[in-house]
Amino acid sequence: xxxxxxxxxxxxxxxxxHIGGVRTALYNYLFAxxxxxxxxxxxxxxxxxxxxxxxxxxxxxxxxWCGIEIDEGVGVGGPHAPYRQSERKxxxxxxxxxxxxxxxxxxxxxxxxxxxxxxxxxxxxxxxFAYNFKVREQLAxxxxxxxxxVEARIARGDQWVVRFKMPENEVVKMDDLIRGxxxxxxxxxxxxxxxxxxxxxxxxHLANIxxxxxxxxxxxxxxEEWLPSLPLHYLLYxxxxxxxxxxxxxxxxxxxKPTGGGKLSKRDGDKMGFPVFPLFWTSPTxxxxxxxxxxDGYLPEAFIxxxxxxxxxxxxxxxIFSMQELVEAFSLDRVSKAGARFQPDKAKWFNAQYxxxxxxxxxxxxxxxxxxxxxxxxxxxxxGKAADIMKERVTLTTDLWxxxxxxxxxxxxxxxxxxxxxxxGDNPAMLAELREVLLSIEDFSKENTExxxxxxxxxxxxxxxxxxxxxxxxxxxxGKGPGMFDVTEFIGREECVRRIDNIIANLKPME
RNA sequence: GGCCCGUUCGUCUAUCGGCUAGGACGCAAGAUUUUCAUUCUUGAAAGACGAGUUCGACUCUCGUACGGGCUGCCA
Numbered sequence: 376x377x378x379x380x381x382x383x384x385x386x387x388x389x390x391x392x393h394i395g396g397v398r399t400a401l402y403n404y405l406f407a408x409x410x411x412x413x414x415x416x417x418x419x420x421x422x423x424x425x426x427x428x429x430x431x432x433x434x435x436x437x438x439x440w441c442g443i444e445i446d447e448g449v450g451v452g453g454p455h456a457p458y459r460q461s462e463r464k465x466x467x468x469x470x471x472x473x474x475x476x477x478x479x480x481x482x483x484x485x486x487x488x489x490x491x492x493x494x495x496x497x498x499x500x501x502x503x504f505a506y507n508f509k510v511r512e513q514l515a516x517x518x519x520x521x522x523x524x525v526e527a528r529i530a531r532g533d534q535w536v537v538r539f540k541m542p543e544n545e546v547v548k549m550d551d552l553i554r555g556x557x558x559x560x561x562x563x564x565x566x567x568x569x570x571x572x573x574x575x576x577x578x579x580h581l582a583n584i585x586x587x588x589x590x591x592x593x594x595x596x597x598x599e600e601w602l603p604s605l606p607l608h609y610l611l612y613x614x615x616x617x618x619x620x621x622x623x624x625x626x627x628x629x630x631x632k633p634t635g636g637g638k639l640s641k642r643d644g645d646k647m648g649f650p651v652f653p654l655f656w657t658s659p660t661x662x663x664x665x666x667x668x669x670x671d672g673y674l675p676e677a678f679i680x681x682x683x684x685x686x687x688x689x690x691x692x693x694x695i696f697s698m699q700e701l702v703e704a705f706s707l708d709r710v711s712k713a714g715a716r717f718q719p720d721k722a723k724w725f726n727a728q729y730x731x732x733x734x735x736x737x738x739x740x741x742x743x744x745x746x747x748x749x750x751x752x753x754x755x756x757x758x759g760k761a762a763d764i765m766k767e768r769v770t771l772t773t774d775l776w777x778x779x780x781x782x783x784x785x786x787x788x789x790x791x792x793x794x795x796x797x798x799x800g801d802n803p804a805m806l807a808e809l810r811e812v813l814l815s816i817e818d819f820s821k822e823n824t825e826x827x828x829x830x831x832x833x834x835x836x837x838x839x840x841x842x843x844x845x846x847x848x849x850x851x852x853x854g855k856g857p858g859m860f861d862v863t864e865f866i867g868r869e870e871c872v873r874r875i876d877n878i879i880a881n882l883k884p885m886e
Numbered sequence: 887g888g889c890c891c892g893u894u895c896g897u898c899u900a901u902c903g904g905c906u907a908g909g910a911c912g913c914a915a916g917a918u919u920u921u922c923a924u925u926c927u928u929g930a931a932a933g934a935c936g937a938g939u940u941c942g943a944c945u946c947u948c949g950u951a952c953g954g955g956c957u958g959c960c961a
Contacts, residue, residue, distance in 0.1 A: 385961090386961085387960080387961045389960080389961075419961065421960090421961080422959095422960055422961065424960080425960060425961080483959090485959090486959095487958095487959065490958085490959080494958095501887070502887080502888095503887065503888070503957065505888090505957075534959085535959095536959050538959095554891070554892090557890075557891085559889075559890070560889085563888070563889045563890090563957095564889085564957095565957075567958095568958080568959050570959090571959045572959090573959070574959090576959095578958095578959070578960080578961085579960075579961050583961090598955090599891070599892090599954085599955065599956095600955055600956070600961085601955095601956090601961090602890065602891065602955075602956080603889075603890060603891090603955070603956040603957075604956080605890095626891085628891090628892080628954095629954070629955070631953095631954075633897080637953095637954070637955090638954075638955075684898070684899085684910090685898070686898090688898085688899055688900075690900070691900090691909095692900085692908085692909050692910080694909085694910060694911095711898095711899075712891075712892060712893095713891090713892050713893065713953090713954090714891095714892075714953085714954060714955090715897090715898065715899090716897065716898080717897095717898095718897050718898060718911070718912085720897085720911060720912055721897080721898065721910080721911045721912085722911095723911090724910085724911055724912085725911095731924090765923090767923070767924045767925090768922075768923045768924070778922095778923095793921080838920090839920055840920050840921085841920090842920075843920030843921075844920060844921060846920085847920075847921060848921095851921085853921085853922085854921045854922065855921060855922035855923075856921070856922065856923090857921095857922090857923095858919095858920070858921095859920065859921085860920095
């Protein structure tokens, strides 16, 4: 049986998407593209309590920044619209009732308080309360209440939920594309809530199965935290009579905190010393903010490349992958089983690799907004050139200004260590002489300037290091930066002279 | 606690019974360099433990330990 590949990314809008979610979306996307299928975006907002305004927009913008394209779903539309579960409300009740009618589910009237009490009681005895075959006939459920009583309770407006009637002692045999064959005994499982009358909304389990079926999803690729509910999902497909079209499942290894203490979560914010979100986020309720990869100066291609390799590998030694290359190389059976700790240093390395591959036009586009923030108006050509000269030293795009500001702004202070070493003895006089040499140069290209200056220093018997470092002190102010002839060419003859005059006038020789 | 999943260098990983266990990040040393970087070379660094299967186990089986997930009218 081969059917059209249709996968979905189905986040819950309870806050910003974290990088684990992005990776899940990415693997879904790669799988869809690899097999010529469709990528859907469904918003699972069935928990009215945890809904966070702005989260959906954030998710969409994040995917867009990452280059993960949605073929069908929220923000795009499609044949199975709507794709927001809160807008599909009326669909689910019917299915919940169908399950009750078929004996696969039942009404339960326990209040949250009663359940809390039962849990507390069990805990006191060192037990864990489970809502299952052992207790369901002793509780306020349609399994033991009379039909009249059930109807009366519903009619009078008592709140109820629909629970799945988990069979007793049955071994559910499941197959996972990543983990292989998995078996679980239903006696260890409990009767999950499928539908809640309080807000007339299904829970994840029901909505998920119904929507995946209705939307003709062929493969469910999701985090490993869902593995324990797989038997329930299998049983739901069976209860609905949809086993023939039940999707294949793949449970991805979790992304762990770098400290090793559990799975990465939204609450980690950026307290780990690196962003856990793709984009900057401001909480609409608390006003709290969290850093994002985009704002921190990462290139989306580098970010994606890094994420792709966290839990998957191509089996070759290739490390740098464009999205297209990822699509071509991706396969679920090369996804690893063990959780992966996120490693911030590697993300930086990827970014540095991608940054140096940028051409001047791309560099200018990235650098111009940063320059403007610093009050520098310049041409795209010069912005691109400045960034290009220094690009091998850039890790994050936010490094750019620190690394290249001297191209645009003359130094006002001089690094003490370098000044102590260079601004003494004959060096000030030597620099004054070099000023005249520079003034005399007609063709100020770096190649020509270098020829002239080298000839001069050889004739004078100066050492290259001495001259260059003193000149660096005058033009850059610090012991860093590109080759000095890159600097002279970039800032031009007049600016060179001006900066030399500046240091001679303002910095007293050391001794 | 119960159920489930996992376990190769510090980290991400390769190895699908024959290994001198490979690569990458990071780290260290050296070389190149007008500074800082880059680059290049080299190095240190791993099969959780115990049984079994086998001519042979990192690879298969079982147990133990450890890690993780789930155990909500959250997803």
